[in-house]
Amino acid sequence: MTRSEENYIKTIFHLGGSDSVPIATNAIAEQMETKPSSVTDMAKKLAEKGLVHYKKYQGVSLTEFGIKTALSIIRKHRLWEVFLVKKLDFTWDEVHEVAEQLEHIKSEKLIDKIDELLDFPKFDPHGDPIPSKDGKFMIRDKQLLSDVPVDTEGVCVGVKDTSPTFLKFLDKNNIALGNTIRILEKEEFDQSLHIQMDGKELHISHQIASNLYVKLND
Amino acid sequence: MTRSEENYIKTIFHLGGSDSVPIATNAIAEQMETKPSSVTDMAKKLAEKGLVHYKKYQGVSLTEFGIKTALSIIRKHRLWEVFLVKKLDFTWDEVHEVAEQLEHIKSEKLIDKIDELLDFPKFDPHGDPIPSKDGKFMIRDKQLLSDVPVDTEGVCVGVKDTSPTFLKFLDKNNIALGNTIRILEKEEFDQSLHIQMDGKELHISHQIASNLYVKLND
DNA sequence: AATTAAATTTAGACAAAACTAAAAATTTGT
DNA sequence: ACAAATTTTTAGTTTTGTCTAAATTTAATT
Numbered sequence: 001m002t003r004s005e006e007n008y009i010k011t012i013f014h015l016g017g018s019d020s021v022p023i024a025t026n027a028i029a030e031q032m033e034t035k036p037s038s039v040t041d042m043a044k045k046l047a048e049k050g051l052v053h054y055k056k057y058q059g060v061s062l063t064e065f066g067i068k069t070a071l072s073i074i075r076k077h078r079l080w081e082v083f084l085v086k087k088l089d090f091t092w093d094e095v096h097e098v099a100e101q102l103e104h105i106k107s108e109k110l111i112d113k114i115d116e117l118l119d120f121p122k123f124d125p126h127g128d129p130i131p132s133k134d135g136k137f138m139i140r141d142k143q144l145l146s147d148v149p150v151d152t153e154g155v156c157v158g159v160k161d162t163s164p165t166f167l168k169f170l171d172k173n174n175i176a177l178g179n180t181i182r183i184l185e186k187e188e189f190d191q192s193l194h195i196q197m198d199g200k201e202l203h204i205s206h207q208i209a210s211n212l213y214v215k216l217n218d
Numbered sequence: 219m220t221r222s223e224e225n226y227i228k229t230i231f232h233l234g235g236s237d238s239v240p241i242a243t244n245a246i247a248e249q250m251e252t253k254p255s256s257v258t259d260m261a262k263k264l265a266e267k268g269l270v271h272y273k274k275y276q277g278v279s280l281t282e283f284g285i286k287t288a289l290s291i292i293r294k295h296r297l298w299e300v301f302l303v304k305k306l307d308f309t310w311d312e313v314h315e316v317a318e319q320l321e322h323i324k325s326e327k328l329i330d331k332i333d334e335l336l337d338f339p340k341f342d343p344h345g346d347p348i349p350s351k352d353g354k355f356m357i358r359d360k361q362l363l364s365d366v367p368v369d370t371e372g373v374c375v376g377v378k379d380t381s382p383t384f385l386k387f388l389d390k391n392n393i394a395l396g397n398t399i400r401i402l403e404k405e406e407f408d409q410s411l412h413i414q415m416d417g418k419e420l421h422i423s424h425q426i427a428s429n430l431y432v433k434l435n436d
Numbered sequence: 437a438a439t440t441a442a443a444t445t446t447a448g449a450c451a452a453a454a455c456t457a458a459a460a461a462t463t464t465g466t
Numbered sequence: 467a468c469a470a471a472t473t474t475t476t477a478g479t480t481t482t483g484t485c486t487a488a489a490t491t492t493a494a495t496t
Binding site: 002004034035037038041042045057 | 487491
Binding site for chain 1: 442443444445446
């Protein structure tokens with residue numbers, strides 16, 4: 001697998017092409033900041049190799065083998081992210097770019113040893129699940145903070161937007177995974193929230209709330 | 219810098235092209251298992267970029283900038299090797315291949331943090347010096363075991379041949395860096411040595427002795 | 437159902453990095 | 467010093483991954 005092939009497989013997976021729901025050429029091109037014609041070329045190549053299902057004009061979806069491959073790349077990406085944060089004191093907004101490179105390193109032993117060094121983490125620094133060696137991963141029941149009713153309490157377990165801009169904003173406002181969140185009030189007008197986070201009270205916009213995942217307390 | 223450019227720079231450095239001693243196209247091609255014509259093409263490209271001195275038919279040598287670049291790549295390679303051995307329990311014969319990939323990861327912060335995590339090591343698992351951030355490295359006064367007179371004592375500090383075959387052989391015979399070595403007898407006929415290593419006595423061939431570096435005791 | 441709009445594919449081209457075969461320069465041997 | 471051998475370069479191709487522009491198919495709209 002070349003680096004480029006791996007990036008296509010990963011993107012198709014993230015766009016949902018794993019459930020035999022075909023993904024449009026255009027959507028892939030947009031996500032990868034490339035041209036639809038390039039996607040068509042690669043689609044043919046990946047189909048040749050048995051990684052995707054592809055019929056002209058019908059979009060692309062991953063085969064079983066393609067899904068396995070995607071999960072392996074995602075596993076590497078997320079384990080490296082944990083490594084960078086836990087062992088090298090990177091902040092969660094710094095890890096993505098470097099992990100994009102590290103995920104392509106070819107050595108089964110390397111990633112298994114990293115996994116072991118980190119004590120087999122189940123989630124990455126943004127709260128996303130890390131597939132195990134055999135492709136299984138935990139699906140945590142979580143909801144967007146913006147979808148939660150007033151007066152409920154939960155724990156912040158993930159972010160939807162993982163851009164450095166958003167993550168740095170969260171840092172600045174002391175919003176971190178693991179924090180306890182209670183919704184005190186929801187403003188009808190602009191959907192902004194008045195919340196209590198680890199004791200302190202603060203206001204957050206709908207934009208923010210719709211990019212934070214919480215797990216409700218039982 | 220592309221990966222290929224980095225590999226050329228590294229090879230030229232290792233062949234001695236850093237002392238403005240030009241290296242022959244053929245020598246580079248052989249070392250890199252490629253064709254001389256490919257080397258010519260790359261030589262032009264690297265000269266364009268100010269990394270090498272190149273005059274037709276006169277071979278290639280690194281510029282100041284080329285040397286700086288080479289040292290930075292070698293620094294990364296060797297730090298990753300230490301990381302693999304010290305933190306992930308790789309054996310010294312396993313590290314080269316993976317480090318060849320890791321050395322191309324582009325992140326200044328990453329390699330500096332790895333350096334820090336390892337407590338700023340000065341030598342890699344094969345005894346080769348690790349350049350510091352500013353390109354300086356220790357040159358240890360060492361000699362090939364085969365060049366040392368009978369009855370002298372020293373410490374094993376490095377290997378010349380770093381092939382997995384040789385390194386595994388050393389492991390099997392409990393020869394490791396840091397071991398104390400005393401030459402008891404040198405066989406005139408085949409230059410083989412009778413040595414004492416950390417107490418135990420053993421015989422080693424000239425082939426072996428000429429690939430082991432020792433630092434003599436004062 | 438026909439036409440327009442949008443998405444997708446084809447055809448042809450390009451850059452990077454490699455190769456082969458042939459030409460040119462350098463080195464060697466006598 | 468000059469022919470032979472070796473080394474190096476040039477010229478032309480290949481592969482991978484990309485692009486543009488044109489053609490084609492599918493989807494949307496009247």
